[in-house]
Amino acid sequence: MIESFNKKELEEKIDQYVNGQLSAQEVDELWAELIQDGYHLDYLKSVANLKAVIERKREEEKSTNKKEYWYYAAAAVIALLIAVVGVMNISTQQQSSVEPVSSIELDYYRSGDGAISSSSDKEVIRNAIKLANTGRENEAISLLQSELEDASEPGWIAELSLNLGSLHYNNGNYDNAIEHYERVVSHKDNENVDVLMLEKAYWYIGNAHFHLDQLVDAKTNIEKAYELNGAYRRVAQSYLNALSD
Incomplete structure (x- = not known):
């Protein structure tokens, strides 16, 4: 019976219960013991709460990782598109985007040394x-x-x-x-x-x-x-x- 378990064994049973590793009979025996043991009942609550926090964190991390993955994936796609469009624009500018000369610099008819020729x-x-x-x-x-x-x-x-x-x-x-x-x-x-x-x-x-x-x-x-x-x-x-x- 569970009553014969010492403190360490009882805490191990609580951990197994929280992790879903006990049979239905073992769960009933555990609760019978815990109803009479306020300390280990609180221990069970703490472990259960800790597990819930851990599980929630894990889910949040999964969700965050997914969001981060899609964020970085989307960013990578956007960066790729920008790069492609940039290359296309550069290529287009090099090939066909020229403008007429806006103004003409007026010469002073100077020789190579800067003096008037x-x-x-x-x-x-x-x-x-x-x-x-x-x-x-x-x-x-x-x-x-x-x-x-x-x-x-x-x-x-x-x-x-x-x-x-x-x-x-x-x-x-x-x-x-x-x-x-x-x-x-x-x-x-x-x-x-x-x-x-x-x-x-x-x-x-x-x-x-x-x-x-x-x-x-x-x-x-x-x-x-x-x-x-x-x-x-x-x-x-x-x-x-x-x-x-």
């Missing part, structure tokens, strides 16, 4: 650029336009036209810019109109058409800049690839 020291152009760089673009345009009206030498006409085109381009007057750049191209056979000047003219004509959403004309002129095989070849190639998509 005497071979290209055109005072009127330098003055016009100074005006433009201080926000007086209209005065700069008027100055060059006046000089252009009196010009007769093809190389000088081309140089004035190139700068006028850039001034109009920076003001967003793309039609006027195209007109001046095309004047540069019209003098391409003159010995004083070098390859770089022609490249710039074709390149910026193409970009001006790009701003006007005239993509066929844009591509045609950028191709001409590319074919000159000079300083603008590489950038022209990237634009041609994009405009061909």
Whole structure:
């Protein structure tokens, strides 16, 4: 009988009961003993409560683990999607997302050491650029336009036209810019109109058409800049690839 169990044996029986390891008869014998033993009845309650707490914690951990698993799984999926979309966007940008040049930096015709080059020291152009760089673009345009009206030498006409085109381009007057750049191209056979000047003219004509959403004309002129095989070849190639998509 259970009455013959000592304290240690009784506590073992309580642990077995709580863990569902006793038969129905053994359970009845245990309760018969515990009704007369307040200490071990409290012990049973403590063990039972502890087991309940443990079981609840286990369930919470399982639930948490499941939530964490799904959280991290979802996070992994989201990260993967972001990575894939990012690669797609980068790929798309590299292949087809180009924009026309927003503005043109006006040159000061300096030589390699930073000094003003005497071979290209055109005072009127330098003055016009100074005006433009201080926000007086209209005065700069008027100055060059006046000089252009009196010009007769093809190389000088081309140089004035190139700068006028850039001034109009920076003001967003793309039609006027195209007109001046095309004047540069019209003098391409003159010995004083070098390859770089022609490249710039074709390149910026193409970009001006790009701003006007005239993509066929844009591509045609950028191709001409590319074919000159000079300083603008590489950038022209990237634009041609994009405009061909």
